[in-house]
Amino acid sequence: xxxxxxxxxHDLRQQITTxxxxxxxxxxxEADLADRYKVSTVTLRRxxxxxxxxGLIEKIHGKGNFVRRPHRKIMxxxxxxxxxxxxxxxxAMRVTIRSATIQAPGTWRPAExxxxxxxxxxxxxxx
Numbered sequence: 689x690x691x692x693x694x695x696x697x698h699d700l701r702q703q704i705t706t707x708x709x710x711x712x713x714x715x716x717x718e719a720d721l722a723d724r725y726k727v728s729t730v731t732l733r734r735x736x737x738x739x740x741x742x743g744l745i746e747k748i749h750g751k752g753n754f755v756r757r758p759h760r761k762i763m764x765x766x767x768x769x770x771x772x773x774x775x776x777x778x779x780a781m782r783v784t785i786r787s788a789t790i791q792a793p794g795t796w797r798p799a800e801x802x803x804x805x806x807x808x809x810x811x812x813x814x815x
Contacts, residue, residue, distance in 0.1 A: 696735035715753040
Protein backbone atom coordinates (compact mmCIF):
# COMPACT_ATOMS: atom_id res chain seq x y z
CA UNK A 689 0.00 0.00 0.00
CA UNK A 690 1.41 3.36 -1.03
CA UNK A 691 1.44 6.31 1.30
CA UNK A 692 -0.84 9.27 0.76
CA UNK A 693 1.97 11.60 -0.30
CA UNK A 694 3.00 9.16 -3.06
CA UNK A 695 -0.61 9.09 -4.32
CA UNK A 696 -0.67 12.90 -4.44
CA UNK A 697 2.72 13.02 -6.20
CA HIS A 698 1.45 10.45 -8.73
CA ASP A 699 -1.68 12.51 -9.44
CA LEU A 700 0.28 15.75 -9.89
CA ARG A 701 2.90 13.94 -12.01
CA GLN A 702 0.15 12.73 -14.36
CA GLN A 703 -1.26 16.24 -14.66
CA ILE A 704 2.19 17.57 -15.55
CA THR A 705 3.16 14.83 -18.02
CA THR A 706 -0.20 14.92 -19.82
CA UNK A 707 0.01 18.70 -20.22
CA UNK A 708 -2.96 19.52 -18.00
CA UNK A 709 -0.50 21.64 -16.00
CA UNK A 710 1.91 23.34 -18.43
CA UNK A 711 5.62 23.99 -17.89
CA UNK A 712 6.43 27.31 -16.18
CA UNK A 713 2.91 27.29 -14.72
CA UNK A 714 2.58 28.02 -11.01
CA UNK A 715 0.93 25.31 -8.94
CA UNK A 716 -1.85 26.31 -6.55
CA UNK A 717 -0.67 27.30 -3.07
CA GLU A 718 0.27 24.56 -0.63
CA ALA A 719 -2.79 25.40 1.49
CA ASP A 720 -5.11 25.11 -1.54
CA LEU A 721 -3.58 21.80 -2.62
CA ALA A 722 -3.79 20.45 0.95
CA ASP A 723 -7.49 21.37 1.04
CA ARG A 724 -8.09 19.80 -2.38
CA TYR A 725 -6.47 16.50 -1.39
CA LYS A 726 -7.78 16.70 2.20
CA VAL A 727 -4.36 16.21 3.78
CA SER A 728 -2.11 18.21 6.10
CA THR A 729 0.42 20.62 4.66
CA VAL A 730 3.18 18.32 5.95
CA THR A 731 1.87 15.46 3.77
CA LEU A 732 1.47 17.79 0.81
CA ARG A 733 5.03 19.09 1.21
CA ARG A 734 6.30 15.51 1.16
CA UNK A 735 4.49 14.98 -2.15
CA UNK A 736 5.99 18.17 -3.57
CA UNK A 737 9.44 17.10 -2.35
CA UNK A 738 9.06 13.88 -4.38
CA UNK A 739 8.29 15.90 -7.51
CA UNK A 740 11.17 18.28 -6.79
CA UNK A 741 13.59 15.36 -6.48
CA UNK A 742 12.37 14.07 -9.86
CA GLY A 743 13.01 17.49 -11.40
CA LEU A 744 9.37 18.06 -12.36
CA ILE A 745 8.76 21.11 -10.19
CA GLU A 746 10.86 23.87 -8.70
CA LYS A 747 10.14 25.74 -5.48
CA ILE A 748 10.97 29.43 -5.56
CA HIS A 749 11.01 30.92 -2.08
CA GLY A 750 8.26 33.50 -1.64
CA LYS A 751 6.72 32.79 -5.05
CA GLY A 752 5.52 29.19 -5.01
CA ASN A 753 6.02 25.92 -6.84
CA PHE A 754 6.44 25.97 -10.61
CA VAL A 755 6.50 23.23 -13.24
CA ARG A 756 9.95 22.96 -14.79
CA ARG A 757 10.62 22.67 -18.49
CA PRO A 758 10.86 19.07 -19.67
CA HIS A 759 14.31 17.51 -19.87
CA ARG A 760 15.72 16.69 -23.27
CA LYS A 761 17.82 13.66 -24.00
CA ILE A 762 20.88 14.20 -26.16
CA MET A 763 23.27 11.65 -27.49
CA UNK A 764 26.88 12.02 -28.55
CA UNK A 765 28.34 9.43 -30.85
CA UNK A 766 32.08 9.53 -31.21
CA UNK A 767 34.51 7.28 -32.99
CA UNK A 768 36.18 6.78 -36.28
CA UNK A 769 36.08 4.42 -39.19
CA UNK A 770 33.23 2.61 -40.86
CA UNK A 771 31.18 0.13 -38.87
CA UNK A 772 30.32 -3.07 -40.59
CA UNK A 773 30.12 -6.66 -39.32
CA UNK A 774 33.70 -7.35 -40.39
CA UNK A 775 35.46 -4.41 -38.72
CA UNK A 776 33.23 -3.74 -35.70
CA UNK A 777 35.06 -6.31 -33.59
CA UNK A 778 38.40 -4.53 -33.94
CA UNK A 779 39.20 -2.24 -30.98
CA ALA A 780 40.28 0.61 -33.24
CA MET A 781 36.88 0.62 -34.94
CA ARG A 782 34.64 0.74 -31.86
CA VAL A 783 32.20 3.59 -31.35
CA THR A 784 31.60 5.34 -28.05
CA ILE A 785 28.03 6.36 -27.27
CA ARG A 786 27.30 8.69 -24.40
CA SER A 787 23.90 10.00 -23.45
CA ALA A 788 22.76 12.50 -20.87
CA THR A 789 19.52 14.14 -19.89
CA ILE A 790 19.74 17.91 -19.78
CA GLN A 791 17.43 20.78 -19.03
CA ALA A 792 15.99 22.80 -21.87
CA PRO A 793 18.07 25.88 -22.71
CA GLY A 794 17.66 28.85 -20.42
CA THR A 795 16.28 26.99 -17.43
CA TRP A 796 19.44 27.11 -15.33
CA ARG A 797 22.38 29.43 -15.41
CA PRO A 798 24.73 30.49 -12.64
CA ALA A 799 24.76 34.20 -11.86
CA GLU A 800 27.57 36.22 -13.38
CA UNK A 801 30.79 35.75 -11.44
CA UNK A 802 29.41 32.81 -9.44
CA UNK A 803 31.15 29.49 -9.96
CA UNK A 804 28.69 26.77 -8.97
CA UNK A 805 28.16 23.24 -10.17
CA UNK A 806 24.95 22.76 -12.17
CA UNK A 807 22.13 20.63 -10.70
CA UNK A 808 22.53 16.85 -11.01
CA UNK A 809 21.79 15.72 -14.55
CA UNK A 810 22.58 19.06 -16.23
CA UNK A 811 25.46 18.98 -18.68
CA UNK A 812 26.95 22.34 -19.62
CA UNK A 813 28.97 22.64 -22.84
CA UNK A 814 32.73 22.93 -22.39
CA UNK A 815 34.37 25.95 -24.02
